[in-house]
Amino acid sequence: MSERPTRLEVEDLQQNLRDVQEILARLRPADGDVTRPTPPAPRLADLRAKLERLHPADIAEVLEALPLEERLVVWDLVKADRDGEILLEVSDAVRESLIASMDSNELVAAAETLEADEIADLAADLPEQVMQDVIRALPQEERERLRAAMSYEEGSVGALMDFDQVTVREDVTLEAVTRYLRALDELPGQTDQLFVVDREQRLRGTLPLARLIVSNLELAVGQVMVPESVELNPEKRAEDAAQAFERYDLVSAPVTDHFGHLIGRLTVNAVVDYIREKSAETQLAEAGLSKEEDVFAPVWNSFRNRWSWLAINLVTAFIASRVIGAFEGSIEKLVALAALMPIVAGIGGNSGNQTTTMIVRALALGQIQEPYWKKLLAKELGVATMNGVLWGSLLGAVAYMLYGNVALGGVMALAMVLTLLLAALMGVAIPYLRARLGRDPAVGSSVLITACTDSGGFFIFLGLATLFLL
Amino acid sequence: MSERPTRLEVEDLQQNLRDVQEILARLRPADGDVTRPTPPAPRLADLRAKLERLHPADIAEVLEALPLEERLVVWDLVKADRDGEILLEVSDAVRESLIASMDSNELVAAAETLEADEIADLAADLPEQVMQDVIRALPQEERERLRAAMSYEEGSVGALMDFDQVTVREDVTLEAVTRYLRALDELPGQTDQLFVVDREQRLRGTLPLARLIVSNLELAVGQVMVPESVELNPEKRAEDAAQAFERYDLVSAPVTDHFGHLIGRLTVNAVVDYIREKSAETQLAEAGLSKEEDVFAPVWNSFRNRWSWLAINLVTAFIASRVIGAFEGSIEKLVALAALMPIVAGIGGNSGNQTTTMIVRALALGQIQEPYWKKLLAKELGVATMNGVLWGSLLGAVAYMLYGNVALGGVMALAMVLTLLLAALMGVAIPYLRARLGRDPAVGSSVLITACTDSGGFFIFLGLATLFLL
Numbered sequence: 001m002s003e004r005p006t007r008l009e010v011e012d013l014q015q016n017l018r019d020v021q022e023i024l025a026r027l028r029p030a031d032g033d034v035t036r037p038t039p040p041a042p043r044l045a046d047l048r049a050k051l052e053r054l055h056p057a058d059i060a061e062v063l064e065a066l067p068l069e070e071r072l073v074v075w076d077l078v079k080a081d082r083d084g085e086i087l088l089e090v091s092d093a094v095r096e097s098l099i100a101s102m103d104s105n106e107l108v109a110a111a112e113t114l115e116a117d118e119i120a121d122l123a124a125d126l127p128e129q130v131m132q133d134v135i136r137a138l139p140q141e142e143r144e145r146l147r148a149a150m151s152y153e154e155g156s157v158g159a160l161m162d163f164d165q166v167t168v169r170e171d172v173t174l175e176a177v178t179r180y181l182r183a184l185d186e187l188p189g190q191t192d193q194l195f196v197v198d199r200e201q202r203l204r205g206t207l208p209l210a211r212l213i214v215s216n217l218e219l220a221v222g223q224v225m226v227p228e229s230v231e232l233n234p235e236k237r238a239e240d241a242a243q244a245f246e247r248y249d250l251v252s253a254p255v256t257d258h259f260g261h262l263i264g265r266l267t268v269n270a271v272v273d274y275i276r277e278k279s280a281e282t283q284l285a286e287a288g289l290s291k292e293e294d295v296f297a298p299v300w301n302s303f304r305n306r307w308s309w310l311a312i313n314l315v316t317a318f319i320a321s322r323v324i325g326a327f328e329g330s331i332e333k334l335v336a337l338a339a340l341m342p343i344v345a346g347i348g349g350n351s352g353n354q355t356t357t358m359i360v361r362a363l364a365l366g367q368i369q370e371p372y373w374k375k376l377l378a379k380e381l382g383v384a385t386m387n388g389v390l391w392g393s394l395l396g397a398v399a400y401m402l403y404g405n406v407a408l409g410g411v412m413a414l415a416m417v418l419t420l421l422l423a424a425l426m427g428v429a430i431p432y433l434r435a436r437l438g439r440d441p442a443v444g445s446s447v448l449i450t451a452c453t454d455s456g457g458f459f460i461f462l463g464l465a466t467l468f469l470l
Numbered sequence: 471m472s473e474r475p476t477r478l479e480v481e482d483l484q485q486n487l488r489d490v491q492e493i494l495a496r497l498r499p500a501d502g503d504v505t506r507p508t509p510p511a512p513r514l515a516d517l518r519a520k521l522e523r524l525h526p527a528d529i530a531e532v533l534e535a536l537p538l539e540e541r542l543v544v545w546d547l548v549k550a551d552r553d554g555e556i557l558l559e560v561s562d563a564v565r566e567s568l569i570a571s572m573d574s575n576e577l578v579a580a581a582e583t584l585e586a587d588e589i590a591d592l593a594a595d596l597p598e599q600v601m602q603d604v605i606r607a608l609p610q611e612e613r614e615r616l617r618a619a620m621s622y623e624e625g626s627v628g629a630l631m632d633f634d635q636v637t638v639r640e641d642v643t644l645e646a647v648t649r650y651l652r653a654l655d656e657l658p659g660q661t662d663q664l665f666v667v668d669r670e671q672r673l674r675g676t677l678p679l680a681r682l683i684v685s686n687l688e689l690a691v692g693q694v695m696v697p698e699s700v701e702l703n704p705e706k707r708a709e710d711a712a713q714a715f716e717r718y719d720l721v722s723a724p725v726t727d728h729f730g731h732l733i734g735r736l737t738v739n740a741v742v743d744y745i746r747e748k749s750a751e752t753q754l755a756e757a758g759l760s761k762e763e764d765v766f767a768p769v770w771n772s773f774r775n776r777w778s779w780l781a782i783n784l785v786t787a788f789i790a791s792r793v794i795g796a797f798e799g800s801i802e803k804l805v806a807l808a809a810l811m812p813i814v815a816g817i818g819g820n821s822g823n824q825t826t827t828m829i830v831r832a833l834a835l836g837q838i839q840e841p842y843w844k845k846l847l848a849k850e851l852g853v854a855t856m857n858g859v860l861w862g863s864l865l866g867a868v869a870y871m872l873y874g875n876v877a878l879g880g881v882m883a884l885a886m887v888l889t890l891l892l893a894a895l896m897g898v899a900i901p902y903l904r905a906r907l908g909r910d911p912a913v914g915s916s917v918l919i920t921a922c923t924d925s926g927g928f929f930i931f932l933g934l935a936t937l938f939l940l
Binding site: 018021178185186213249267271273275280284286293299310316322324328332337341343367368379382387446 | 488495655659662683684719750772773779783786798802807817829836860928
């Protein structure tokens with residue numbers, strides 16, 4: 001465990017990266033700048049020495065921040081026995097680029113340095129043949145664990161748990177427990193409690209280290225343990241487990257099957273990683289990226305990651321365009337409509353997104369129960385009316401001033417109110433329906449609501465104009 | 471500590487809420503449905519008894535999910551001595567509604583049950599007079615701590631730290647440490663290590679509990695401690711600390727001043743809360759909500775939370791509208807332009823947002839160093855060209871089929887390519903410039919990029935059409 005940085009001040013977090021880049025820059029052939037005195041030529045050995053002192057997570061950070069070519073130079077220098085750990089730490093996109101540069105033997109060797117739950121995390125990125133070799137090389141118990149870990153869906157507790165739990169029996173003394181722990185030499189990371197199990201591995205309670213330390217060593221585990229604790233089921237949503245960790249300030253929690261057998265544990269560091277990844281995914285999905293992208297990915301990879309959302313956007317934009325097309329006659333007669341219509345649709349979209357975002361979030365936190373939907377809709381319609389009257393009259397006045405047409409101002413104001421009401425209605429209805437249908441209300445809600453408000457906004461504005469102005 | 475739920479299965483997380491709602495529903499005057507047999511009337515006492523068994527975090531969840539009127543019924547029933555803890559757990563918006571229902575004496579009493587760092591978290595929401603009374607009632611040491619905690623900026627390590635660190639001296643034996651801990655009876659939550667300090671409270675190292683347990687009790691602390699550890703400065707960004715926790719799987723870390731004096735500690739539960747809040751804020755800000763909103767907030771409060779972003783949106787939409795206005799002559803001659811222009815602008819906006827989101831995220835993770843910006847821009851322009859050629863030719867073909875005008879199809883395709891190139895350029899330039907100016911590149915970047923692509927897209931498409939078609 002020599003790798004954790006020493007006396008780390010937080011500002012040092014990026015220092016490693018700068019150091020590596022500096023050495024790399026000096027390794028590059030000089031680009032003709034002869035005015036500066038040449039520094040003593042560094043050798044690859046310097047870089048290797050630097051890398052050896054770094055924590056795998058820090059190496060991962062360096063790799064993520066380097067363009068492909070330099071990334072592979074650094075990757076080749078990293079000691080082979082740390083390959084596995086580093087692959088675990090890098091983002092999915094960067095992992096792909098690293099794995100692509102390794103042959104089967106290297107991959108098998110890397111995977112074999114890891115534990116079952118860690119291999120499971122890599123499994124999706126490893127070639128079939130490599131996984132088979134890895135599985136074959138594992139001892140029986142580990143193989144069972146790997147199979148178990150891989151059987152749980154992404155986003156479930158089972159996919160995040162590890163098997164590093166330390167278990168003790170109820171009837172032994174704390175003295176004996178202490179002796180046992182000493183024999184282990186080092187406790188697994190994030191061990192804040194031991195798990196008390198019976199002969200059949202059924203969970204009986206937990207023994208927090210803090211309690212073990214302050215208790216009389218002659219007492220039995222059963223007398224000191226906490227008999228009741230937060231228990232997680234491996235098939236449950238990781239999001240719920242994260243909420244439990246957040247709410248009850250947990251460091252670790254036992255994972256048990258339906259019969260109460262202890263099968264693993266979940267630690268707060270796995271929860272932190274999950275929360276970060278999840279929030280990144282949401283952010284990326286909202287902007288129309290299918291998954292996390294390596295900043296230095298080849299153009300083609302980036303293109304694939306982005307085209308599908310652009311295609312969806314194209315379809316919704318095309319529909320909106322056809323709505324406008326239906327009113328071409330009106331626009332021909334009063335061309336001001338063409339200039340004003342995007343304002344109505346744009347503000348409708350923005351307002352609808354505000355509603356949806358708030359509701360999706362409240363749904364995720366379990367804050368909206370069945371009986372309150374109507375109340376919520378009434379509130380959103382109220383906010384929409386206020387916004388509509390305010391911005392509608394303002395825009396109506398502006399339209400009147402620009403075009404000197406009172407009726408046009410009136411239509412603008414009315415269209416604004418109606419579009420915002422539509423946005424509020426759809427902003428509540430879309431997440432409500434998606435939740436009712438058992439779908440994740442977050443995915444694509446922004447695209448759906450914008451599609452409604454664009455087409456709807458154009459239709460309302462141009463329709464009213466056709467009715468009242470022509 | 472009786473409040474943590476017993477034998478919690480994760481699906482029970484929402485059960486409390488349902489129970490409370492059921493009792494509340496039966497408390498409401500019957501709404502005329504006489505066909506059902508009336509269940510035995512529950513009394514407020516039942517609800518009180520139910521609430522008394524709940525963890526403060528669970529009560530907070532119940533309060534957040536209830537409309538205002540019922541929320542205050544529940545709030546009144548909660549034992550006064552837990553008010554403070556519950557106020558800490560609820561969201562800012564709900565906290566406001568609860569504090570508004572309390573008088574000064576209740577607020578002072580609630581704050582007095584809390585520790586200095588917790589009072590600091592509430593300070594912004596408490597009336598001036600209440601804070602003065604609370605400060606006056608604190609013992610000297612706590613008062614100093616409160617002042618210290620309040621002096622750090624939001625988003626800094628100092629604002630998240632607590633003062634529950636347990637310290638020991640280097641020269642005492644582990645035996646003595648164990649005796650000392652027993653006298654404490656219970657260790658503060660999330661204590662995974664003790665902090666070793668000298669006479670002047672300078673940090674010398676840390677003593678992990680796991681190490682204390684497995685070591686010979688006759689050894690001195692100095693022989694067993696970890697001399698080097700991750701150290702945080704209270705003025706540093708909480709985001710950096712969060713990255714350190716994530717990277718090195720920490721449970722707690724010491725916070726020291728510039729002279730190395732231990733002044734507090736940061737725990738992983740504070741980090742988890744911070745990460746969650748931060749990610750919620752980003753998500754809300756992107757959708758144009760100024761801050762987290764109470765789902766059951768009065769219409770007026772929601773309106774205030776949302777109007778400012780709508781106003782900004784109005785300005786950008788107005789500018790785009792004026793760009794269109796400048797080409798009214800062209801639209802009058804060829805009305806198809808009005809129907810096609812929103813497609814160009816819309817896809818430009820979507821594509822620009824993809825670029826910006828990816829870059830903002832990579833910047834936050836420190837993955838983009840100065841020398842690589844040009845490389846990045848080249849890549850984004852490459853992706854834009856591919857997208858432009860693909861979608862541009864598709865749209866050009868569609869425009870030709872709809873309007874039977876080859877030149878119109880050509881203009882559409884060319885406009886698409888140019889708008890996507892503009893989107894890529896601005897998508898890189900906006901976060902780059904904001905980062906160079908020392909601003910947070912995340913805030914408002916979506917609004918800025920959309921403003922550019924809307925006005926720019928309309929200008930490019932209508933401008934090309936005017937040049938080539940009329």
